[in-house]
Amino acid sequence: GDSVTQMEGPVTLSEEAFLTINCTYTATGYPSLFWYVQYPGEGLQLLLKATKADDKGSNKGFEATYRKETTSFHLEKGSVQVSDSAVYFCALFRGSTLGRLYFGRGTQLTVWP
Amino acid sequence: SQTIHQWPATLVQPVGSPLSLECTVEGTSNPNLYWYRQAAGRGLQLLFYSVGIGQISSEVPQNLSASRPQDRQFILSSKKLLLSDSGFYLCAWSGQGKGYGYTFGSGTRLTVV
Numbered sequence: 001g002d003s004v005t006q007m008e009g010p011v012t013l014s015e016e017a018f019l020t021i022n023c024t025y026t027a028t029g030y031p032s033l034f035w036y037v038q039y040p041g042e043g044l045q046l047l048l049k050a051t052k053a054d055d056k057g058s059n060k061g062f063e064a065t066y067r068k069e070t071t072s073f074h075l076e077k078g079s080v081q082v083s084d085s086a087v088y089f090c091a092l093f094r095g096s097t098l099g100r101l102y103f104g105r106g107t108q109l110t111v112w113p
Numbered sequence: 114s115q116t117i118h119q120w121p122a123t124l125v126q127p128v129g130s131p132l133s134l135e136c137t138v139e140g141t142s143n144p145n146l147y148w149y150r151q152a153a154g155r156g157l158q159l160l161f162y163s164v165g166i167g168q169i170s171s172e173v174p175q176n177l178s179a180s181r182p183q184d185r186q187f188i189l190s191s192k193k194l195l196l197s198d199s200g201f202y203l204c205a206w207s208g209q210g211k212g213y214g215y216t217f218g219s220g221t222r223l224t225v226v
Binding site for chain 2: 032034036041042043044045046049089091093100101103104105106
């Protein structure tokens with residue numbers, strides 16, 4: 001079945017460091033891929049998305065490229081800030097009438113000044 | 114624009130008491146609606162989803178139930194809460210088609226004591 005595997009956390013970085021959070025997926029067909037971010041005590045917010053192979057989603061300095069050949073959607077940011085501290089979820093979306101989002105387990109990111 | 118409202122934000126309830134969490138969506142019609150639970154330090158668990166009024170599907174057997182009395186209203190209920198029902202409950206909606214993803218509410222922190 002469809003699933004998402006996300007790198008285990010927590011991830012701890014210094015401010016201005018480079019960030020990579022790995023995400024791989026298993027799915028038939030051509031799913032859409034998403035990254036969501038959850039700040040402490042809040043709901044999830046859509047960070048970026050890609051709906052077909054080779055698409056690059058980007059937002060707030062974060063990027064992820066939909067790689068069908070490696071079934072991956074790794075999240076990257078060139079220079080993290082303290083305000084980026086949050087939990088990041090990779091997700092796979094497939095379906096038409098009923099869109100099911102399959103989430104990874106989430107990766108806690110902490111950025112120190 | 115579409116908005117999603119979820120309340121209350123926090124709730125402390127004794128074991129054995131009833132529960133009612135409400136979620137409403139504005140600015141769209143016939144949304145798909147979802148209830149998720151996030152236990153402390155863990156990922157997201159899909160509890161219920163609905164594709165239309167009165168149509169509820171349950172993902173896991175449990176102490177909870179859901180109802181959709183109106184097109185844009187989704188209610189999560191319990192007749193008798195258990196300690197294990199504690200967690201962060203998130204409502205979400207999506208449109209049809211694989212590019213939409215989900216939009217989440219701000220969540221309800223439930224503590225059963």
